[in-house]
Amino acid sequence: MQENSIAATMQNNTADESDSGHRVICIRAQDSHYAIGLGYVECVLPLMELQPVPGGAYYLAGLMDFRGKGLAVVDLGLWLGLNHAQPYDLDTPVIVCGNGEAQMAFIVNEVVRIEAVKPDAIHMQGLFKSGAAPFEASLKLDSGIALLLDMPRILNVNFTAVNSSVSARTFS
Numbered sequence: 001m002q003e004n005s006i007a008a009t010m011q012n013n014t015a016d017e018s019d020s021g022h023r024v025i026c027i028r029a030q031d032s033h034y035a036i037g038l039g040y041v042e043c044v045l046p047l048m049e050l051q052p053v054p055g056g057a058y059y060l061a062g063l064m065d066f067r068g069k070g071l072a073v074v075d076l077g078l079w080l081g082l083n084h085a086q087p088y089d090l091d092t093p094v095i096v097c098g099n100g101e102a103q104m105a106f107i108v109n110e111v112v113r114i115e116a117v118k119p120d121a122i123h124m125q126g127l128f129k130s131g132a133a134p135f136e137a138s139l140k141l142d143s144g145i146a147l148l149l150d151m152p153r154i155l156n157v158n159f160t161a162v163n164s165s166v167s168a169r170t171f172s
Contacts, residue, residue: 025111041096
């Protein structure tokens with residue numbers, strides 16, 4: 001797990017904004033907007049055939065074959081506790097994320113764009129750091145306000161366990 005949050009790195013680093021540590025992929029899960037640090041995004045794929053996981057959590061869409069290994073695929077909106085599942089089709093985006101140690105795939109409704117994050121666009125870090133929400137900060141982006149997903153913490157969640165939803169656990 002990384003010691004420094006991506007939001008802190010974005011605020012403290014004065015390197016060129018084109019560096020992946022200063023860029024996020026903006027996504028939509030149901031009607032809410034989120035961002036993932038581009039350094040955690042391995043690829044974006046269209047939805048493919050998933051192997052169901054009998055008895056798995058309601059937000060676990062299944063397992064997919066990714067480069068020869070099984071990868072858990074989670075409906076991000078359902079995991080975050082948003083109201084309802086939206087139907088999937090073959091154009092539904094799947095974002096494969098990893099940190100070199102863990103890897104996950106998330107179903108989202110839309111990949112909106114990739115944006116550079118300016119240090120003054122990062123807000124509410126202290127609130128999220130002390131809370132149980134899976135976010136690092138709020139971002140004021142050109143595309144609007146988005147919550148920055150705390151990928152180091154999220155990638156350590158066991159999504160195959162039935163009780164790993166956001167409301168059922170506390171991050172430490």
